[in-house]
Amino acid sequence: MKLTGIAREDLESKGLVLKNKIELNCRGTAIPDIYTERIGRKNIDTGELESFFKVDNENGNTDEFDRFRENVTLLEKEHTVFSRETLEEKHVIDYYVPYDIQESSKNKPTVTDEFPENAILVDGYYECEYELLLTCGDGTRRIVISQRTVNVPMISLLSNIENEIRDILDGFPDEENNFTDALELADEADEHYEIKMFDEYGIPANIEINHAGDFVNMIVSARQIKCEYKQGE
Numbered sequence: 476m477k478l479t480g481i482a483r484e485d486l487e488s489k490g491l492v493l494k495n496k497i498e499l500n501c502r503g504t505a506i507p508d509i510y511t512e513r514i515g516r517k518n519i520d521t522g523e524l525e526s527f528f529k530v531d532n533e534n535g536n537t538d539e540f541d542r543f544r545e546n547v548t549l550l551e552k553e554h555t556v557f558s559r560e561t562l563e564e565k566h567v568i569d570y571y572v573p574y575d576i577q578e579s580s581k582n583k584p585t586v587t588d589e590f591p592e593n594a595i596l597v598d599g600y601y602e603c604e605y606e607l608l609l610t611c612g613d614g615t616r617r618i619v620i621s622q623r624t625v626n627v628p629m630i631s632l633l634s635n636i637e638n639e640i641r642d643i644l645d646g647f648p649d650e651e652n653n654f655t656d657a658l659e660l661a662d663e664a665d666e667h668y669e670i671k672m673f674d675e676y677g678i679p680a681n682i683e684i685n686h687a688g689d690f691v692n693m694i695v696s697a698r699q700i701k702c703e704y705k706q707g708e
Contacts (some may be wrong), residue, residue: 476501480510480574488544492528492539493572504656505616507673508579511550511571515540519553519566520666540570547572571676572603580606580617581699590702591628600625604701605632609681614672619700620653631675633697640687658684 478499486493499510515537516525526532526540545551550571555574566587576583583606591601608615622632640658642648646666648655661669661681669681670690684690 476497476504476506478506478510479577481577483573483575484547484549486572489542491546492530495691497574499576503659503671505671505673505679506579507576507677508581508615508617508680509673509675509677510574510576511676511678512551512574513569513571514543515570517568517570519568528613531587543572544570549573552676576677580700585698586702590699591624591626599704599706602701602703603629603699604706605629606698606700607636607694608695608696609670609672609690610695611672611693613674614680614682615674616657616670616672618654623652629697629699636694637687637691640684642688644684645689654690658690 478501480497482495482497482498487495487508493512493514497510501507513525513527517523518525520665524537524540526537528539531537532537550573552569552571553567554569555566557563557566569672589601591603601622601624603624605620605622607618607620609618610616620632624632636654639648639652639654642652643658644666658668658670659681661667661683668684670684671679672682673679682693
C-alpha cells in the first residue's frame with residue numbers, strides 16, 4: 476500500500492535536504508497517523524552528536540543535522556541503547572522529522588449534518604463510514620468501517636463489535652465482518668491474534684488480543700466521517 480507523508484514544516488524553503496512530500500510503501504492495511512525520519516542522536520552523558528545524514532557522514536561533521544535542530548521542530552525520544560563497541564549502555568536522545576500521513580482518517584471531518592434514521596427508506600440508502608480510535612499504552616490505531624444501510628444508525632453497528640471480534644477469534648467470521656483486516660493471526664498453532672498499533676513516532680507494535688473484550692475495551696472514540704444518501708437499491 477502506498478501512502479503520502481506531508482512534512483509539518485516547509486523543509487524545502489529552508490534549504491534542507493529532506494522533501495516536503497514523500498511517498499511511502501506500507502505493508503498490510505494499517506494506516507498510521509504519522510511517519511518520522513530519524514536524523515540523528517545525542518549522547519546525554521557526553522553531549523556528543525551523531526548524524527544519520529549521508530552528507531554529514533561523508534564530510535565527517537554534523538552540519539546538516541545541526542541545521543535541522545536549529546530550524547525545525549523535531550520530535551525527541553530519550554531511551555537507552557547498547558553499544559557493541561564499548562559493551563556499555565548509552566543514554567541517548569534520538570531526533571525525528573515528523574510527516575503527517577495524508578491518507579489517515581484523522582484528516583477527515585466528523586459528519587454531523589446527515590445520518591441514518593431509524594426508519595425504512597423505500598427509494599434509497601446511506602453509504603456511511605465510521606472511524607474507531609483504539610488506544611493501548613503509547614499506541615493508537617484508527618479503523619474505518621464502511622456501511623451501506625437504509626435504517627441502521629451508528630450506535631446499532633457499534634453494539635455488534637464484540638460479537639464480530641469473537642467470531643474472528645473463534646475462526647468463523649462471515650464475509651461482512653468489519654475487522655478481518657484489522658486482526659492478524661500471529662501464531663497458527665495457538666490461534667494467537669494481534670492488532671497493529673503505532674506510537675507517537677509512527678513505530679508499529681503488535682498488541683495481543685485474547686478475548687473480544689480486549690479489543691472493545693481499547694475503543695476510546697467513534698465518529699461518523701461519511702454519510703451520503705444514494706438513490707436506488
